[in-house]
Amino acid sequence: MTSGKVYLVGAGPGDPELLTIKAARVLGKADVVLVDDLVSRAILVYIREDARVVKVGKRGGCQSTPQAFIERLLIAEAKAGRTVVRLKGGDPFIFGRGGEEAETLESAGVEWEVVNGITSGLAAASAAGVPLTHREHSQGVVFVTAHAAAGKEPDWAALAKSGMTLVVYMGAARCEAVQCSLIASGLPATTPVVVVQDASLPRERQLRTILSRLADDVIAHEIESPAIIVIGEVAREQRVTRGSLHSASAS
Ligand code: SAH
Numbered sequence: 339m340t341s342g343k344v345y346l347v348g349a350g351p352g353d354p355e356l357l358t359i360k361a362a363r364v365l366g367k368a369d370v371v372l373v374d375d376l377v378s379r380a381i382l383v384y385i386r387e388d389a390r391v392v393k394v395g396k397r398g399g400c401q402s403t404p405q406a407f408i409e410r411l412l413i414a415e416a417k418a419g420r421t422v423v424r425l426k427g428g429d430p431f432i433f434g435r436g437g438e439e440a441e442t443l444e445s446a447g448v449e450w451e452v453v454n455g456i457t458s459g460l461a462a463a464s465a466a467g468v469p470l471t472h473r474e475h476s477q478g479v480v481f482v483t484a485h486a487a488a489g490k491e492p493d494w495a496a497l498a499k500s501g502m503t504l505v506v507y508m509g510a511a512r513c514e515a516v517q518c519s520l521i522a523s524g525l526p527a528t529t530p531v532v533v534v535q536d537a538s539l540p541r542e543r544q545l546r547t548i549l550s551r552l553a554d555d556v557i558a559h560e561i562e563s564p565a566i567i568v569i570g571e572v573a574r575e576q577r578v579t580r581g582s583l584h585s586a587s588a589s
Contacts, residue, residue, distance in 0.1 A: 348455015376427030462534035462566035484509035498523035503570035514553035
């Protein structure tokens, strides 16, 4: 029997139109699809009707499928000759544990390939009309997690001094710590911030504020996960799009 292959596929931020053509094509030929819970249902229509679909929850705080189980299943199905898709929100290689899965597949001798997705940090910024780089205001952009493994926290002091736009993932419940660390490291309290919940989906919400009000406003406006926090000069006075909430003190 010929051995199968595992595709680590990015489903994008939620809007099915932001799925790549390649992702749709690969979904259409898979025998087995392991789906993360951040993936929109509307994207599942691309899966073959007779494919086996396994839902593997990974949402913070909820019961999640152990990573070891997921990796064992990927290997077993591929070794049985099947075409397997591991479908993840956004891009598989941005905070999606795609790197760990690729390493495991590689050491198990299983063929694998990544199919890019639009990461939610990009989608959130675009939804808010915020360019992540700008010749005048930001020479680069950093994708950073607010929820790192113990002992692996980002160097917020270095980031505060970098002058780069910060795109913070997994920050909805941790914005107070992010705000305090950045201000303590010298980032001005008035630095513009945009928070986008459910970017690219019909229920998308945006909050525009400043760094010193971030945590209070997130609570006041009941912003919840999944949300992206964009921090930097590029977030100032940009075009306001649908569903935007303004913090009184930021306007
Ligand atoms: N691989 C994913 C990120 C997974 S980590 C990607 O590339 O986008 C999960 C975090 O992604 C969430 O806590 C949130 O910060 C962000 N996220 C995912 N989907 C989102 C969406 N539609 N809107 C805003 N943030 C989102």
